[in-house]
Amino acid sequence: xxxxxxxxxxxxxxxxxxxxxxxxxxxxxxxxxxxxxxxxxxxxxxxxxxxxxxxxxxxxxxxxxxxxxxxxxxxxxxxxxxxxxxxxxxxxxxxxxxxxxxxxxxxxxxxxxxxxxxxxxxxxxxxxxxxxxxxxxxxxxxxxxxxxxxxxxxxxxxxxxxxxxxxxxxxxxxxxxxxxxxxxxxxxxxxxxxxxxxxxxxxxxxxxxxxxxxxxxxxxxxxxxxxxxxxxxxxxxxxxxxxxxxxxxxxxxxxxxxxxxxxxxxxxxxxxxxxxxxxxxxxxxxxxxxxxxxxxxxxxxxxxxxxxxx
Numbered sequence: 001x002x003x004x005x006x007x008x009x010x011x012x013x014x015x016x017x018x019x020x021x022x023x024x025x026x027x028x029x030x031x032x033x034x035x036x037x038x039x040x041x042x043x044x045x046x047x048x049x050x051x052x053x054x055x056x057x058x059x060x061x062x063x064x065x066x067x068x069x070x071x072x073x074x075x076x077x078x079x080x081x082x083x084x085x086x087x088x089x090x091x092x093x094x095x096x097x098x099x100x101x102x103x104x105x106x107x108x109x110x111x112x113x114x115x116x117x118x119x120x121x122x123x124x125x126x127x128x129x130x131x132x133x134x135x136x137x138x139x140x141x142x143x144x145x146x147x148x149x150x151x152x153x154x155x156x157x158x159x160x161x162x163x164x165x166x167x168x169x170x171x172x173x174x175x176x177x178x179x180x181x182x183x184x185x186x187x188x189x190x191x192x193x194x195x196x197x198x199x200x201x202x203x204x205x206x207x208x209x210x211x212x213x214x215x216x217x218x219x220x221x222x223x224x225x226x227x228x229x230x231x232x233x234x235x236x237x238x239x240x241x242x243x244x245x246x247x248x249x250x251x252x253x254x255x256x257x258x259x260x261x262x263x264x265x266x267x268x269x270x271x272x273x274x275x276x277x278x279x280x281x282x283x284x285x286x287x288x289x290x291x292x293x294x295x296x297x298x299x300x301x302x303x304x305x306x307x308x309x310x
Contacts, residue, residue, distance in 0.1 A: 016137070032283060
């Protein structure tokens with residue numbers, strides 16, 4: 001990583017808030033796809049490689065509501081036109097959200113870029129980044145584009161502090177592996193699934209003390225401290241690789257295609273000033289010949305904050 005490109009304060013309207021079994025924020029694959037699309041549109045004179053991206057969320061608003069304290073959240077959906085019989089047409093439920101994020105792009109130089117070319121690169125990114133969709137949403141502002149020098153420790157710390165207020169998404173796959181080991185020791189029927197559900201499910205417990213009218217109050221039990229959340233981190237192939245055009249209605253009929261399923265792990269929302277290694281902020285794609293596409297993040301905590309309440 002030679003330098004970092006910052007697309008600051010991207011205000012996105014109508015982004016996809018559903019990622020497989022999870023909801024509340026777009027999957028990290030959306031941001032890597034957005035970064036990859038930017039690189040593909042780079043002019044040929046810029047011999048640069050965008051090898052990863054980091055995400056810092058400043059604001060978010062999911063289009064959802066809770067009818068009652070114990071009910072599941074429901075998405076606030078748009079009204080679709082009526083069909084010929086005057087009834088509501090069937091549709092696939094879509095979860096949308098508004099968000100304000102900063103996207104950091106890790107850049108590797110294949111040849112030295114001088115100051116004049118950096119100005120041209122900034123102008124190109126300023127124009128192109130606002131034209132692309134991010135997680136299916138539309139950018140409603142013109143972002144600020146910066147090219148940051150990270151060769152000096154002082155500059156790296158200044159860069160991380162400039163991302164406040166906000167929270168960066170990092171991987172906590174290590175916590176998932178540790179929980180899987182605990183589930184195996186407890187002889188759980190499906191330790192891998194039980195470990196993931198222990199972080200993603202909501203639990204309620206009855207209070208031992210009843211109210212004056214004789215009712216038993218229920219309270220939510222927070223068994224996993226910290227901002228640890230289930231996240232979708234990639235895809236895994238579940239079918240053979242079909243020849244181009246063999247699957248109907250694919251976006252690219254000239255490329256081979258297959259069916260995939262989501263791959264899940266754990267992520268943590270972390271204040272950027274707690275990150276001691278700038279490289280821990282970035283997610284990078286990894287592809288295997290077996291048909292697995294994963295987003296890898298090498299974050300490791302200097303101090304384990306999530307075990308304070310255990």
